[in-house]
Amino acid sequence: MTTQAFVLQLLTGLSRAAILFIVAAGLSLVFGALRVVNVAHGSFFMVGAFVGVTVIEAVEGPAGFVLAVAAAVVVVAVLATLVETLALRRLYTSEHLLQLLATFACVLIFSDLVQFLWGERPRSVRQPRLVSGSINLGGVIFPRYSLFLIAVAVVLAVALWALMTRTRLGRDIRAAVSDPEMLGLVGANVPLLFTVVFALGGALAAVGGVLAAPQSTARLGMDIDIIIESFAVVIIGGLGSLVGTAVGALLVGLTFSFGILFVPQAALAIVFVVMVAVLMWRPYGLFGVVER
Amino acid sequence: MTRPPVAVAGWGLAAVAAAVAPLVATERQVYLLMSVLVLAVFATSFNVLLGYTGLVSFAHGAYYGVGAYTVALGALHLGLPPMAGVALAPFVTAVVAYVTGLIALRATRLYFALLTLALGQLIFLVTFQWRSLTRGDDGIHGVILPPALSAPVPRYYALLALAAIALVILGLVMRSPFGATLGAIRENRERTGFLGIKVKRYELAAFTLGGAFAGYAGAMYVLVDRQAFPLLMHWTTSAQPIFVTLIGGLSNFAGPAVGAVVFGLLRDYIIRNIEYWQAVLGLVLLLIILFLPGGIVEGVQRLARLVAGRGGGPAAPPVADTDREPAPAGRRTP
């Protein structure tokens, strides 16, 4: 394999990993703090993508892209808040299965909502000019957008880490992850915290959606696709661990992109095999929080 | 001890209704009823895992598909008559379920569920890609049925018989000590282990049994639609019995069957009349989850108790002891 080909595959894998990380981080966060598996996370991703595309089509240039991200975050945060307060909140004392199914019901609702608002055809959008095209480093061509995605993921990872370790919100979230019973006792407003975390998770999915749109178009069914891969990421990495999500995302993204080289039709299958293998070795994922 | 009168009346009524239905229904409705029968068996097989053992599996659709493909591939490659395929399907599926169960049960609860998701999707992908064997995305169509079953009404009765056999077998097994042990595992997995029971073995047995009958249901499906295609194995197919069981009620043997009837008929009506049926379906399900988590069966039972004058809440405990301190709840609090 030539260096160029290798670099391209590597970057494809890394940029896929970047998007997966951003999306899966939200999923993992919500699970860690709320102990809820939110299947509608993929729906947030999809809504984010469609909102982003709509804004980019309306507003030209880099401002459009930034606005798109902001709009997607706001819209999805609102939707997420609605879901959490109207539905999930009543189910926290119920079985996990009911929570999961409630979110699945939301998937159905959101899927039709998107179809209603945007129709059936996929929407494509160009990469923002600032980060489109490629740069040439030492004779090897690097697609700019891939580098951009990787950079964004790294920045978000650092931001999330800072949030978790340096802010009060982060402290509360970590308390929720490790010892929910204590949470109310240390003065945290638990219902508000849960809503905030859920909205934050959704926001991350929305950001992922906007970033993914220029690469893979906004289309119906992207909610199901991303949720499967995100689950693979968080299972491999371990639910509730940011480091695990990062590792999982890298593993899944790279496995997929290099897998396509060797066994083009079965790349996703290989991901699942990896997932099964990891779980057999470490039943809670590589860095997982042990389930209570 | 005799079974509660509501249950006996319910099953009796259902049997009578099922027997006379084709005489009053249109052909399209008969086909609808056939698919309801298939769904009832599928959902009941799933409840062996969910309601009885407490296992949430997203691979059940895959087993359904395996059963369907057993019939279809048998007909396609081996010239196997479909009814023989139906008889074979549960055994083939049992093997698949057993092997995947061995893998999946290495994890517990949530990770188990996600692992079944992965395994189910793997089976789906294999079926999808292995075009030479399964015809991949095209699926297998036009499975030829024996002439006796080509007309809808006799076919309906054949399916009714098949469904009855499945439900009777599952019903007997669930009533047995084995079924009671599964219930114990669902109620308190750890304590069941302390009774000296190898919990994982029972879970695997339940998984295999449920999977086998999912395959049986899939085989029944081929008799209805005479085709098999990869999407049968997708995890979204697995979601169906979950919803159906939830609607009907998972703590009761009849729940899934009741749910199947309601869901099947409701969905048919909604799909035909409302464009955005997914959203409506989602909304209905959400409402049931939020306000009637015990499903329709429990709702009916509560209603029956109300009518009998014994209060509408869950069954009240007889007075036992002067110490009236309420038992501590076992669930986590946010």
Next chain:
Amino acid sequence: MTPLLEVSDVRKRFGGLKAVDGVDLRVEAGELRAVIGPNGAGKSTLFNLVTGHFRPDTGTVTFDGADITGQPTYRIARAGIGRAFQITSIFPGLEVGENVRLGIVARRGESARPFGRAKGMHAAEVREILDAVGLLAVERARGGNLSHGDQRALELAISLALEPKLLLLDEPTAGMAPAETARTMALVRRIAEERRLTVLFCEHDMEVVFGTAHRVLVMHQGRALVDGTPDEVRADPEVRRVYLGSDE
């Protein structure tokens, strides 16, 4: 005479914490043996080591002549060690009678039978056990609906259904008012006598223990402090220091 249960120099660490740090315990058949100590003394961990919930880092556990160190819980249960839990662990969605029946069916090895009607099985024995613990009146009630005290009794009943040779009771009177505590301990004594059970129980209330136990082991910070009859223990200065000095 060889003891029914012999725990030799077991140790168990959790990270930096030495939960159990070299404890010896001997329980003779037919005894009512107690392990007491303040919170955090390591009593529950010791129990968990005996029942196979945890594996000891070092040391051995011998029961009825056989080495059961580190064996899985179901095997230890089969060997004849029963346990009633500190946090009541019954089958809440099932009827009281069914709770007990599960134990009886398990004892007979019938749990895997895929035919026959589970509900009516062993009805007489179920009643007998329920009567022994005073729950006969609520045979049909749902386990989860019982009062706290009744749930503890059901907990005990399920353990009895397994016909154990040794019964471990983990803080049997936790959270109970004095009258009920006395009743529970009287029940334990009576049942142990009637069924020739050996009972090992742990408590952190000394008075509960002294009326019932034949011999008492006092634990403190993972170690054995004193081992002897209730009188010996009560008179021991070390014990006094530990209990009077600690925050009870």
